[in-house]
Amino acid sequence: MAVPGTTEQKIIDAAVRLFASQGYDATSVQEIVAAAEVTKGALYHYFRSKDDLLFEIYRLLITAQSADMDRIIALGLPAAETVREILTSLVVSTAERVDETAVFVREMPRLGEERMTDFRAERRRYHETFLAVVEKGQASGEFSSTVPAETVVRIAFGVVNQLPMWYRPDGPKSPAVLAGEIADFVLAGLR
Structure with missing residues (x-):
């Protein structure tokens, strides 16, 4: 980096x-x-090229977010705390780097096949890791299993993926406040 x-x-x-x-x-x-x-x-x-520069923007963002998630998982917290920490970290990093995220979302199809394969693998790992946390919380009874874990994860990540469309750094909410509200929303749905 x-x-x-x-x-x-x-x-x-x-x-x-x-x-x-x-x-x-x-x-x-x-x-x-x-x-x-x-x-x-x-x-x-x-x-080497403008394409390489674009890829580096993606790589830096996803590497940082994955490292944050791995650090949180390693803490071994209960499922609800883990979900809160992962979502908070993801929302804050997305909001603080909203331009990078917007570029990432809009220009992602420009990645070549090899880079798209690498990107999809890292994105899938992130998704599956978060999914495992929700499933563990549902299996232990900490979370309700009314809504399938896969749906919960898609909704949570869908909200985060839409941040570049509406979040403004000069708006009324800081990344931390917004992150807390989104985490509260997801956790309320899981209880």
């Missing part, structure tokens, strides 16, 4: 801003290097 302030991070940040505001196709390499205040040579030192 790039360190903030480095040339690589400046390029990524500029690309995220441009891809989020005007789209991948409408953004040229020249615009990225101008916004990052670097040379084309610097961009090509870190990224």
Whole structure:
């Protein structure tokens, strides 16, 4: 992962801003290097192509979210606390990186087949890990099993996946407040 302030991070940040505001196709390499205040040579030192830069945006986001989930799972908390922690972490990271998430959601089909395969595998692992937490809570009686665990997970992730469509960082709710409300909603449905 790039360190903030480095040339690589400046390029990524500029690309995220441009891809989020005007789209991948409408953004040229020249615009990225101008916004990052670097040379084309610097961009090509870190990224072979604009596609590689786009993939790095995805990789950084999903790697960070997966690492947060793995850290939470390793705590061995009860199911309700684990669900709350995972959802809170996911909502906060999505809201705090709303432009990256918007680029991710909108431009994901641009990934090549090999990268899509890798992305799907990581996304599936995240989904299945969260699903196992909900299923464990249902099996132990901590959660109601009225709604199948798969449906609960799809609803929870559906809400998070829609954040880039409506969440505004300058809006009335901080990422932490919003995360708490979403976690409360999901947990209320599980009780």
